[in-house]
Amino acid sequence: MNIDALFSVQGRVALVTGGSSGIGRHIATGYATAGAKVYICARTETKVMAAAQAINEATGGTCIGLTADLSTLGGIDALVAQVAARENALHMLVNNAGTMADAPIDDYGEDDWDQVIDLNLKAPFFILQKFLPLLRAGGTAERPASLINIGSVGALKVGPKENYAYQASKSAIHWMAKGLAKRLGRDNITANVIAPGFFESEMTVIASDEMRKMVEAMVPRGRVGTPEDLAGAAIYLASRAGAYVTGSVIPVEGGLSI
Template identity: 60%
Template sequence: MIDPAQMFSINGRVALVTGASSGIGRMIATGLAACGARVYACARTAARLEATVAEIRQETSGDVIALPGDVSTVAGIEALVAELSKSEKQVDILVNNAGTICEAPIDEYPEEGWDNVLSLNLKSCFFLTQKLLPMMRAGATAERPSTVINIGSVGALRIGPKETYAYAAAKAGLHHLSKSMAKRLAPENITINSIAPGFFPSDMTQITSDEMHDMLIQMVPRRRVGQPLDLAGLAVFLASPAASYMTGTVIPVEGGMSL
């Protein structure tokens, strides 16, 4: 029998969201908290993170905890997991969202920028998931799996107008990494899916002029930029019982940009 009250419920679930102080991470953390999850919001800059967490609490009356940390290195990931394990025995939802970007002409593209993007946008997603596996296995069942949501990009589905080579490569790699890990972890009741957002307001996607805004809108068949509900709703769905049979998928949320 279908229970509508439980179909999309994430009430009481424990979530960790990286890159949560702004943009997409903030949108998803807010949505999860509003729907009853206990959300650990992670970002590098503690003061900014604390301010964001205070705002989310006020907006949602939800259970949101600031957990500053740097996931760009394995040492930073291990420290973050150790700190989280002091408060929780299991993690039900992991959102790998932390990311960065480097834009430069192909003849001048820097090695440091390349390495920074690949480390944060791709490597960190693997190793944070790896280090959290004991906590994700702890509460996972066939009926209620633990879930990993990796934030990819429409930039991995179509070639955009900017020279962001490492970003596109990392996000395309993340989509495929998600599939590889999903196949391995499905028998252990852990699902892994990717969201491929289009243009959502964030620190990495600032609109600097009305002309740029109009040009961008013309690229989107839906004729608007993404809004918080567009991502929050999908994240809640993927973390809910309704999506327990979904794994290894890449879901575009981009208003038709990749068509």
């Protein structure tokens, strides 16, 4: 058994939505470092192009930035067209783009609810649907294509914030993976979820040493997550090592949900 080949994503093609920052960028950087060809997308052209360039410089790999608005079906179609014009197959699709809105229950607005549900739950389903032809072309019985939806520890444990739509959307993402896995297995596509805990990003900012100590005290591993923690899980699920894993939620949260 060749262990290097078992965990290899060399030469595979990946798309990471919301890959210009945070969790998506950590995964995209991991894939590029491991030899995959990586596409990342975001709404702001300057931001996504700068991120792709930085990933290329840091890894010596191949990362390509695409501009996309995933809040509409038309925007999703435009993204699919951009990738399909360049690739005949897709091996890894990471649905990472998302948002959060927290407010007291008495003040929680419909606009906030709809925005979170649309981007966190509706968009991942239709992104998958539109990319199915490329994913089917990329999967084989021995080496399936891999769908990875980014869930959250917030769907495993109720936190201190009143972020009702976020909790609902991520809980649904966790369950939806099981239905997708059952259907997509015949197409040689696995469907799994990574449920991250506390990773520093634009959505989760550690504003003080006091806050850092409080967060670290909540985590059995005694620290916040690192890019390597996310990259390792994403590489495993997309490699031959993870080919028999589907319909699973993989918590990457240092034990926070215990």
